[in-house]
């Protein structure tokens with residue numbers, strides 16, 4: 001991408017989360033700055049899944065963490081329901097935490113190895129004080145219900161520790177741990193990237209089921225385009241801290257409007273097509289986020305770049321009349 | 335170095351690890367032939383024996399805990415384990431999934447490339463540096479003269495993998511073992527790396543085993559594919575024959591479990607039920623039987639032999655696409671479960687757009 005702009009944002013009343021002009025910068029020594037995320041805007045409607053794709057280092061995880069204020073963004077707004085999260089005190093933030101849960105890539109490393117799994121899942125309830133413990137209590141039966149819902153046996157989880165479970169099962173445990181807090185939104189950062197294809201399919205199906213059962217809203221990060229297409233309603237494509245393209249997943253993948261999206265799609269191998277990847281490779285190297293290109297950040301590698309792309313940042317505009325938006329001076333479809 | 339002549343011939347190869355519970359049969363009776371200039375893809379879930387097979391062939395896992403048997407012929411010569419270790423780095427090279435663990439983090443890139451060059455080719459220091467720059471250029475590293483004085487952490491994952499390839503290429507190997515070389519990389523970088531390896535193969539007639547769990551990568555980048563499960567070959571055929579005429583229920587199930595760009599959003603995925611087998615005490619009959627939707631009584635009591643159907647090999651009593659297979663499925667659907675007790679649903683209605691390969 002490319003560019004900035006907010007034309008694609010929907011009415012505040014129709015969305016549960018609205019992120020506007022989000023900027024996240026990190027000091028890089030010698031007075032330099034890493035421009036990890038540079039003016040990203042998006043929103044998520046209740047019950048929707050927004051997928052975030054892009055290559056390593058483009059700012060997906062930084063965006064996700066900025067949403068939950070870890071750390072507090074350099075600038076921009078994160079509106080969750082009626083609450084502006086960027087201005088909250090520590091204590092106010094603490095109170096919103098249960099509603100915005102995050103799940104990470106490495107399923108085993110993100111679970112305390114010394115605790116039994118049942119206790120790990122219940123942990124949040126103790127920390128957030130939202131329920132008294134004790135066998136047979138309301139909290140206890142809710143934990144059991146959720147453990148069963150993600151496909152594990154509650155009695156086993158009382159005896160076993162994380163290392164006694166497989167990667168896929170540990171990811172189920174992570175999901176259960178988030179669900180007990182009754183969150184509105186779960187942010188999943190590469191939750192299936194470390195898993196075998198078959199286990200990946202199990203976890204993706206389970207996430208869809210949990211979403212339906214508990215009325216969740218998801219933000220789902222992955223560098224795997226097929227996975228993102230499968231689970232998302234809407235998809236956002238990022239490049240070097242900027243938004244390239246966003247919209248309905250079926251529309252966006254069928255008719256990529258941004259040259260970068262097109263290059264990404266052309267690199268995805270396809271078991272149905274021997275020649276899926278026979279085309280040109282993406283030229284050049286990813287520029288440094290310390291000194292990103294001016295104008296459109298993709299201009300150094302874009303086959304369609306003209307002078308204007310090097311000087312002027314493109315703003316997000318609608319493609320056709322559907323839910324499809326692109327930030328490019330020369331979109332491939334308009 | 336004529337292409338299409340056998341370079342590596344592996345016959346009835348077995349690797350077992352001695353464990354407290356007994357012998358873990360990580361590789362069980364594997365045979366294949368790899369020609370010069372060609373690529374053998376090895377696919378299967380994690381733990382299926384792909385890495386152990388390749389490391390074993392290269393003589394890299396010998397120890398008192400390892401029981402290794404079988405015949406390995408390289409370039410017409412039968413080689414014992416020790417002889418194979420001597421080939422390694424010269425006539426055969428290897429690249430791995432995570433270049434960070436195989437690169438030395440505290441040694442400059444240039445030195446890491448130079449050392450094998452000086453060792454294997456007997457170059458002087460300045461000759462080796464010149465060659466290192468040449469190799470970095472050939473793998474598409476920009477500003478190679480500057481890069482040789484950098485450390486691995488100063489490079490991106492894709493660049494580190496290119497450095498690994500440069501090191502692996504330094505001895506001008508006749509064969510490359512690539513163990514998930516792009517699994518940790520973005521698709522665009524993956525394409526770059528795989529294109530690069532293909533170009534080397536074309537230029538130099540280099541053979542390659544490409545271990546991958548990505549059936550899309552296997553389809554686009556290999557001449558033949560071997561599907562492994564629980565240490566055994568389930569199916570093995572020329573790549574196009576395998577996809578045109580998929581025979582093994584495991585191959586079919588593996589393919590059905592992956593999400594596809596071509597499918598609409600929220601298309602329900604079909605995971606393989608259950609988990610891979612315990613290789614210390616594998617199921618007595620077909621190792622896939624506990625997870626197979628076609629399994630019948632015979633699959634529990636007998637181990638299916640590898641059938642060779644004009645070079646398309648598979649080990650299954652009810653191969654996909656046959657009448658026997660259709661009958662087995664109908665039987666299981668009617669009783670709601672397979673012979674191993676795996677629950678399966680009734681026959682899907684014809685409107686399902688999801689089924690592939692029958």
Ligand SMILES: Nc1ncnc2c1ncn2[C@@H]1O[C@H](COP(=O)(O)OP(=O)(O)OP(=O)(O)O)[C@@H](O)[C@H]1O
Pocket residue numbers: 026027034035036037054055056057058059060061062063223289
């Ligand atoms: N704490 C930090 N200090 C300095 N730079 C950072 C920090 N966190 C992230 N970055 C940089 O910000 C950019 C975006 O990083 P981020 O982790 O968000 O990428 P990503 O899209 O999640 O990548 P991946 O697919 O590899 O997970 C990168 O250039 C990264 O090196």
Ligand SMILES: Nc1ncnc2c1ncn2[C@@H]1O[C@H](COP(=O)(O)OP(=O)(O)O)[C@@H](O)[C@H]1O
Pocket residue numbers: 351353358360378379380381382383384385386387613
């Ligand atoms: N040193 C070892 N000792 C015991 N078991 C091992 C050892 N190395 C590998 N294995 C086992 O051998 C099987 C095959 O492993 P591997 O070849 O690494 O699988 P993959 O197909 O994922 O590459 C696995 O069950 C693994 O746990």
Ligand code: SF4
Pocket residue numbers: 582583584620621622623624626627628629630633638649650651652653
């Ligand atoms: S049909 Fe029988 S032999 Fe064939 S894969 Fe299934 S269980 Fe194995």
Ligand SMILES: [Mg+2]
Pocket residue numbers: 060061062189
């Ligand atoms: Mg990340």
Ligand SMILES: [Mg+2]
Pocket residue numbers: 384385386513
């Ligand atoms: Mg392996």
